Amino acid sequence: MAAGVATWLPFARAAAVGWLPLAKAPMPSAPLERRRRTDEMLVVNVSGRRFQTWKDTLDRYPGTLLGSSEKDFFFSEDTQEYFFDRDADMFRHILNFYRTGKLHYPRQECIAAFDEELAFFGVIPEIIGDCCMEEYRDRKKENAERLAEDGEAGAGGEGASDCPLPPDSTGRQRLWRAFENPHTSTVALVFYYVTGFFIAVSVIANVVETVPCRPPPGQLHETVPCGERFGLAFVCMDTACVLIFTGEYILRLFAAPDRWHFARSVMSIIDVVAILPYYIGLVMPKNEDVSGAFVTLRVFRVFRIFKFSRHSQGLRILGYTLKSCASELGFLLFSLTMAIIIFATVMYYAEKNTEGTNFISIPAAFWYTIVTMTTLG
Numbered sequence: 001m002a003a004g005v006a007t008w009l010p011f012a013r014a015a016a017v018g019w020l021p022l023a024k025a026p027m028p029s030a031p032l033e034r035r036r037r038t039d040e041m042l043v044v045n046v047s048g049r050r051f052q053t054w055k056d057t058l059d060r061y062p063g064t065l066l067g068s069s070e071k072d073f074f075f076s077e078d079t080q081e082y083f084f085d086r087d088a089d090m091f092r093h094i095l096n097f098y099r100t101g102k103l104h105y106p107r108q109e110c111i112a113a114f115d116e117e118l119a120f121f122g123v124i125p126e127i128i129g130d131c132c133m134e135e136y137r138d139r140k141k142e143n144a145e146r147l148a149e150d151g152e153a154g155a156g157g158e159g160a161s162d163c164p165l166p167p168d169s170t171g172r173q174r175l176w177r178a179f180e181n182p183h184t185s186t187v188a189l190v191f192y193y194v195t196g197f198f199i200a201v202s203v204i205a206n207v208v209e210t211v212p213c214r215p216p217p218g219q220l221h222e223t224v225p226c227g228e229r230f231g232l233a234f235v236c237m238d239t240a241c242v243l244i245f246t247g248e249y250i251l252r253l254f255a256a257p258d259r260w261h262f263a264r265s266v267m268s269i270i271d272v273v274a275i276l277p278y279y280i281g282l283v284m285p286k287n288e289d290v291s292g293a294f295v296t297l298r299v300f301r302v303f304r305i306f307k308f309s310r311h312s313q314g315l316r317i318l319g320y321t322l323k324s325c326a327s328e329l330g331f332l333l334f335s336l337t338m339a340i341i342i343f344a345t346v347m348y349y350a351e352k353n354t355e356g357t358n359f360i361s362i363p364a365a366f367w368y369t370i371v372t373m374t375t376l377g
Helices: 004-015 055-059 069-074 087-102 110-121 130-153 169-180 186-208 231-255 259-263 266-283 288-310 313-324 326-350 364-377
Strands: 041-048 049-053 081-084
Touching: 041 055, 041 087, 049 055, 049 087, 055 087, 069 081, 110 130, 130 313, 169 231, 169 364, 186 231, 186 288, 231 259, 231 266, 231 288, 259 288, 266 288, 288 313, 313 326, 326 364
Parallel strands: 041 081
Antiparallel strands: 041 049
16 A cells, blocks of 8 residues: 555656646636736834735725725825824734735733724724624723722822822822822832731741740640730730821821721721721720620731832732622622532442441532642642
8 A cells, every 4th residue: 555655656756746637627827917906005104113015994984084085184294104203013004904804902012002092093993803893892891990999099189199299289298298108208109018017927926926926834724825824015016006007097098188088998997997996995895705706807907018019119010900800709709609509419328328427418528529629629
C-alpha cells in the first residue's frame, strides 16, 4: 500500500502545479481587458495614518459625517485627501462599520473616548453588535457610576481634586478638602497618617487580645486570653483608638458638603458600626446575660479594617470592581447553590438506607457538598 502511494505521489504533485492537467477540458482564456469601476477611491488621513476606501462605501450611511457632504469641510486641496485630527486606532473600527455595517466596541479603549469618536463622526452607539453590546453597557454603567460618585464628592468645588480652592473659601470647605486630599497641607497629611496608624493598631489589638497568655507567676491556672490578663492596657488602647475615630467622624460630618448624603454613605456607616460597640459597652449594665450579648456585639469591631479603604486607592478600585461585577457574582452564587442542592439530594437518597449514615437529611448533606465543591472542585 505504501509503495503504491509513493508511486503516484510525483504525478499528484505535478498535477497540483499544473504540469499534468487532470481534466481534458481547456482552461478558460484570460480576460482581454479589465472592467473599470465607476466608483471613486477616497483617501482619509487620520492623524497621519492614511486609509483608503470607496466613495460608495461611505455613501451607504448619509446620516453620518463621512457619508454626507459635511466631510468636504475637511478636504485638503494640497494633498487631495480628507484630514481628521482624531484617534487613528479608533477610526479603524468606525471605518470597519462603513465596510461591514457592524460596529464593534474595542475593549481595550476608554469608553468615554470611544463615545466622543462616535459622536464626532455621527455614528450612534445603539448599532453596536450583539457581541459587544453587553461589554459596552457594563463599561458605560461603571463609568457613569464612578463619575457620579466623583461629582458628589466634589460638589461645590469641595472635592478631592488638586485644583486650588478660591480665596474666599470657608474653613469648612478647607477642612473637607484636607480630609479628601491630605496632600494639600502638612497638618492634613499628619492627621492622615495618624489615623491610619490607629486603624492598624486597633485591628492588631483586636487580634492579639484573643491570643492565649501564660498566667501570672505564682498562679497555677490555665492559660487565659491576653485581653483578660492585660485588660487595662487593651481598654486604654481601645479607648484611644475610638476617640480618634470619633473625632474624625465628627469633623468629617461637620465639613461634609451634604451631611445627609455623607451620613448614609457606605464608609460613614462603617465608621459608626466600628465605634458603636465601645459606647454601648459604657452604658450597658453589669449583667451576665447582657454582657454575653455585648461580647457578640463586639465582633463588629472587625469592621474597622474597612477604614483602610480611605487610605488605599487599590482597595477603592477593588470595591468599584466588585460593584460592577455584582450581577456576575450573583449568577455564580446562584449556580453554586443549584449544584449544592442537586448533589446533596443525590447523596441523601444514595445513603438513605445505609446504617449509621451521617446524611440523615438533605440539609445535612449540604456541608459535605459545599466542602467538596469549594476545595476539590
